[in-house]
Amino acid sequence: MNATVRKIREFEVFDAHESERVTALRQMIDALRSFRSNDDRAPFSEFVRYAQSLLELDDAELSGRLRVSRPTIGRWVRGQSAPHPLGQSAVIQTLADLAMQKLKRHQTSARSLAEVVG
């Protein structure tokens, strides 16, 4: 296998993973935008847990982005507390912003690699 073919095969594997990530991020952004806060803490907790996992942020990183305390993130994820419903909307909006930034980074890196291979 020559170097060019190997490079293309590597790109195809990378591209498949990237496609999955990009699809997951797009789905998450849609889900976050459809979120409606209410008195039930469970949906909010689910959304934060889902977003945290896909954004690959630990509690400390996420607390820094959301400007809340680290234990607060833990309590939200465990469903032990949640912000006031108005605060829930603000958190979800911020998570959607972070997901958009990550999506753009993925798209940019995929384009850069395609240019290198192509």
Next chain:
Amino acid sequence: MEFCLVEPENGLGAYQWHRGFAAANNHLFPRTWEVYERLAADGQVWCARDGREFAALAYFLLDQGAWEVGGLMVSTQARSKGIASVLARLTLGHLLFTEDPLSRGERVVMHVHRENPDPRALIERKLRFKLAREIEADGSEFPGLRQNAHGKVQGDEFEIGIPESLLALAEWCDSWSGSLTDGSAAVVTLSPHTSLSMWAEAFRDMTQRHG
């Protein structure tokens, strides 16, 4: 003056400031480095700062099922500008907005040494907290705090007033000009997509839910 959460990387500086301040005042409980480091690293300390210099600090924590707003200290040079009342309101507001403790019936309290007159007007008149109970503990539990003749530390526990504290906080959020009492500008850094007017709406809503 900027009001914001202390970033974890500035925790050591905040602790040193807290420690130095508390050591010079036997009405204020000096937290250990272990406790304060955790509070700062966890993002539970609010500050007022001018550039890199702290002017005031306050923290919130969950202790034995009750939320406490405490450690309110303002440097001598920064006094008489209303910094304490802004910082106390922001720390309390942040706690109420991000944790919504009243929805679970959790208490929100502040503690004051019996012989410390300084914060009482702020707590009772501005924050509209109510005296909940008197506290007495063995002096060995609170090293650094003034003890009475029997070796006891005496203090008072104030609890959030519902709806009074919520309404007072909402009114302040709606009406605060963004200036300190000496006319200098103050900048508040809240969570993204959040504003003081949103806080005000939330606190008024809390009075309906829990009042």
